Amino acid sequence: MCIWRGRLRSASRSRGRFFRRRPSRPGSATGPRRKIDEISGVSAIVDPAAAFATPVAPQLQRRPASPPTPAEAARNAATIALYKETIGANSPASFVWSGVETANPLTRDARYRWNAIDDQGLFDADRRARLIDGVRNLGVSNLRIGLANHEIDLDDPQSWARHDAFVGDLAAAGLNLSLDLHHFGVEDRFRSGEPETSYYLHPDWPKYFARFSREAFARYRDKIRAVTLINEPETTVGFNSQMWHGAFPGWRDPRHDRVYVERAFAIASAAVRARIAIEKELARTGGRTLFMHTEAAVWKPASDDFNRVVRFLPSDLILGKEWLFEIDLDRMAEEPLEFLAQEAGKESAEKRRTREWLLSAYVFATDDEDEQAERLEKLVGMIGSLRKLHERLAESHGKTMRDDTVFAADYYAHNEAKGASGAWLSPEPQLYAAQAAVGERRGLYQMIRDYHDRYRMPMMIGETGTPFYAYGARWHAEMLLETAAAMEDGTPMLGYTIYPLVDTYGWETALSVAKSRTSVNTGGVFELSLEPRPFIRALLNGLNNQTAQASTDSADQVQ
Incomplete structure (x- = not known):
C-alpha cells in the first residue's frame, strides 16, 4: 500500500484468457518494440467499457538505462536466473502479480490497530476458498502477502494458527507467494513510556525483528517463493511522524529530521539483521531464496532535498549504497x-x-x-x-543486500501529489497522460529510471492501481506502456503487480484513524463481495506476452 499524506493515494500463471496473442499488423514493429503496439491495441476490444480502457501512448523523454559495471551485471544475471528458477521463465505467467493488502499500523492516536487481513475477511476459510477460486479463474498465480505481525507471539506457537491456515491455503492452491515480513505496523510490545524510545526507536526492536524473520521464514519456507524484509521503508520511516504509532514527532515539528534519520537507521539495522538471520537458516538447510526490496516511488517538485536524498535514504541504508x-x-x-x-x-x-x-x-x-x-x-x-x-x-x-534481490517500485497517482506548478494533481487515470505531457507529472517511466540508475538492480513494479475502477484498464495499460519503454531502454523488469487484490478500507485517510471513520477503497481486482471488477477483463483480454518478452530481451542484454 502506498498512501499520500492526508489524501487518498491508491488506487501468473496466465494461460489463454489472461494475455492474448494478436497477429502482427503489416508494417508493425517486431521484437520488444512490438509490445507497445500490442498494449495500445486494447482499444480494439469489443467491450462496453472500451472507451474507458483505451490507453493514451505516453510522450516520454527516453534515454538508455545506466549501464551496470561487470560486477553488477554478474550479480543481476544471478538474480534474474534465480527469479526464473523460482517464479518461472519470463512470460505472462511470471510477469503478472497481485497482492493482498496486509497493513496493520496503529493510528496516530495509538488507540486503534488496523488489521487488513481481517478487514478483508481472509482469515475465514470459506471466504479465502472463494477468493482462491476467483484468482485461479483469472489465471493469476503470483501473489504478494504479509502477516498481521502484532498477533504473533514468538513464545506462543498457537499464536501463528490463523496465519498458518492463511498461508497454507494459498500455497496449497499452487500460488507463488512472496511474503512481506514487515508490511506496515510495529508491535505493541515496543511501546515505551517515552516516544523517543518507542516502536521503531525502541532499542530492542531490530534484534527482535531479526528473530521474528528467521522464525517466520523457517515456518513458511516450503510455502513461499520470495521475501520482502521491510515494505516501503521510506513510507514506513516517514508516516510514523504523522499517521501511525503515536505520530511522533509530526512532520513540521523541529525534531522531525532528527527522528526521521534515527528511524531510518533503526529500520535498516533491522532489515540487515533479518537478512543475516535468514541466510543462517538457508545455510543450515541449503539453498537460496529470492528477495524483493519494495519502495514507494515518490516525487515532490518543490523539495530538492527530498528528491535528491531523502526518498532514497532508507533504501540506501538497507541496500548498502556506496556512500555509506x-x-x-x-x-x-x-x-x-x-x-x-x-x-x-x-x-x-x-x-x-x-x-x-x-x-x-x-x-x-x-x-x-x-x-x-x-x-x-x-x-x-x-x-x-x-x-x-x-x-x-x-x-x-x-x-550483499543487493544479491538475489529485485527492486520493486510501487507507484500510484498520488505518489506525485503536486505538479511542477505546485497545484494539486487530480489522480483520475484519464488525466494522467495529459498531466505528464505538459510536464506537471514526472510519471512512471522517469521513476523507474530514477531508481534503476541509483541501484542498478533488476526491477519490477511492486504495486500499482487506481480506485477509479471504471478506468482501471486504462491506468494499467498506460503503466504497462511506460514499463515496456523502460524495458526497451535497458532496465530488466521482471514483474508487474496489480494491487490490491481485494478492496480494502482506510487508504483515503492513510490508516491514520479508526476503520469506523473511513470508507472502502475501490481499487481492488476483486470487490469485497469477491466479484472481479469488469476492468480486469478489459485489461487482460487486451494484452499478450509482449511486455514480458521485453523483460526477457532486457535480461539477455544484462547477461
Whole structure:
C-alpha cells in the first residue's frame, strides 16, 4: 500500500484468457518494440467499457538505462536466473502479480490497530476458498502477502494458527507467494513510556525483528517463493511522524529530521539483521531464496532535498549504497564542528549529497554546540554499526543486500501529489497522460529510471492501481506502456503487480484513524463481495506476452 499524506493515494500463471496473442499488423514493429503496439491495441476490444480502457501512448523523454559495471551485471544475471528458477521463465505467467493488502499500523492516536487481513475477511476459510477460486479463474498465480505481525507471539506457537491456515491455503492452491515480513505496523510490545524510545526507536526492536524473520521464514519456507524484509521503508520511516504509532514527532515539528534519520537507521539495522538471520537458516538447510526490496516511488517538485536524498535514504541504508562505506568515520568524529558545518553548507540544496544532508539535517539542525556534538557522535555510531552489519553479511554468507534481490517500485497517482506548478494533481487515470505531457507529472517511466540508475538492480513494479475502477484498464495499460519503454531502454523488469487484490478500507485517510471513520477503497481486482471488477477483463483480454518478452530481451542484454 502506498498512501499520500492526508489524501487518498491508491488506487501468473496466465494461460489463454489472461494475455492474448494478436497477429502482427503489416508494417508493425517486431521484437520488444512490438509490445507497445500490442498494449495500445486494447482499444480494439469489443467491450462496453472500451472507451474507458483505451490507453493514451505516453510522450516520454527516453534515454538508455545506466549501464551496470561487470560486477553488477554478474550479480543481476544471478538474480534474474534465480527469479526464473523460482517464479518461472519470463512470460505472462511470471510477469503478472497481485497482492493482498496486509497493513496493520496503529493510528496516530495509538488507540486503534488496523488489521487488513481481517478487514478483508481472509482469515475465514470459506471466504479465502472463494477468493482462491476467483484468482485461479483469472489465471493469476503470483501473489504478494504479509502477516498481521502484532498477533504473533514468538513464545506462543498457537499464536501463528490463523496465519498458518492463511498461508497454507494459498500455497496449497499452487500460488507463488512472496511474503512481506514487515508490511506496515510495529508491535505493541515496543511501546515505551517515552516516544523517543518507542516502536521503531525502541532499542530492542531490530534484534527482535531479526528473530521474528528467521522464525517466520523457517515456518513458511516450503510455502513461499520470495521475501520482502521491510515494505516501503521510506513510507514506513516517514508516516510514523504523522499517521501511525503515536505520530511522533509530526512532520513540521523541529525534531522531525532528527527522528526521521534515527528511524531510518533503526529500520535498516533491522532489515540487515533479518537478512543475516535468514541466510543462517538457508545455510543450515541449503539453498537460496529470492528477495524483493519494495519502495514507494515518490516525487515532490518543490523539495530538492527530498528528491535528491531523502526518498532514497532508507533504501540506501538497507541496500548498502556506496556512500555509506566511503565516509571516513574517524575524520568525521575528529573534525571540528565548525569545519563540518562549513562542509554541510558548502553545496546548494539542489546539489546536496547524502553526507551533507545528514550533517545539515541531523547534526546542525540545532544551534546548541553541545547537542551538535552529541548528535555527531550518534550519527558516527549509527553509520559504523550499520556498516558492521553489512560487513558481517558479506563475511559470513558471501552476500550483499543487493544479491538475489529485485527492486520493486510501487507507484500510484498520488505518489506525485503536486505538479511542477505546485497545484494539486487530480489522480483520475484519464488525466494522467495529459498531466505528464505538459510536464506537471514526472510519471512512471522517469521513476523507474530514477531508481534503476541509483541501484542498478533488476526491477519490477511492486504495486500499482487506481480506485477509479471504471478506468482501471486504462491506468494499467498506460503503466504497462511506460514499463515496456523502460524495458526497451535497458532496465530488466521482471514483474508487474496489480494491487490490491481485494478492496480494502482506510487508504483515503492513510490508516491514520479508526476503520469506523473511513470508507472502502475501490481499487481492488476483486470487490469485497469477491466479484472481479469488469476492468480486469478489459485489461487482460487486451494484452499478450509482449511486455514480458521485453523483460526477457532486457535480461539477455544484462547477461
